[in-house]
Amino acid sequence: MNLDTLYQEVILDHYKNPLNKKLSTTFDAQVHHINPSCGDEITLNLSAADGSITSITWDGVGCSISQASVSIASDLLAGKTFADAQAITDQFVDLMQSKGKKVGDEAILEDAVALAGVSQYPARIKCALLGWMAVKDAAIQAQSK
Ligand code: ZN
Numbered sequence: 001m002n003l004d005t006l007y008q009e010v011i012l013d014h015y016k017n018p019l020n021k022k023l024s025t026t027f028d029a030q031v032h033h034i035n036p037s038c039g040d041e042i043t044l045n046l047s048a049a050d051g052s053i054t055s056i057t058w059d060g061v062g063c064s065i066s067q068a069s070v071s072i073a074s075d076l077l078a079g080k081t082f083a084d085a086q087a088i089t090d091q092f093v094d095l096m097q098s099k100g101k102k103v104g105d106e107a108i109l110e111d112a113v114a115l116a117g118v119s120q121y122p123a124r125i126k127c128a129l130l131g132w133m134a135v136k137d138a139a140i141q142a143q144s145k
Pocket residue numbers: 035038039040062063064065066127
């Protein structure tokens with residue numbers, strides 16, 4: 001199995017069995033982000049305590065890349081400090097802007113490296129970034145409370 005096939009399976013698995021796709025009843029920040037160019041839409045709840053993200057839950061509709069990406073982000077960034085979550089998000093944004101030249105650091109980005117190939121398709125980058133920007137927005141709101 002080559003890497004592309006493996007990555008496609010990781011994305012498809014997150015799309016079919018999304019993590020944390022059930023909005024929590026309590027939260028410190030709620031955001032709604034849309035990607036009109038594709039029709040992707042998510043609502044995301046974030047809870048925080050002592051400088052860390054304690055939970056990220058979401059609901060949404062859209063293409064497999066957008067939904068898989070928010071599933072990955074919700075799993076990866078929950079439990080991290082705000083600073084660590086921001087650093088990881090910066091790495092993911094950098095990967096998405098690499099035009100296919102970077103593969104991503106799996107030790108940091110974990111399943112998100114499966115989205116590396118998306119950086120070759122400018123029209124799909126917003127799909128991949130949607131969930132991450134929602135977490136970033138929610139984290140800023142939670143910190144300013
Ligand atoms: Zn999309």
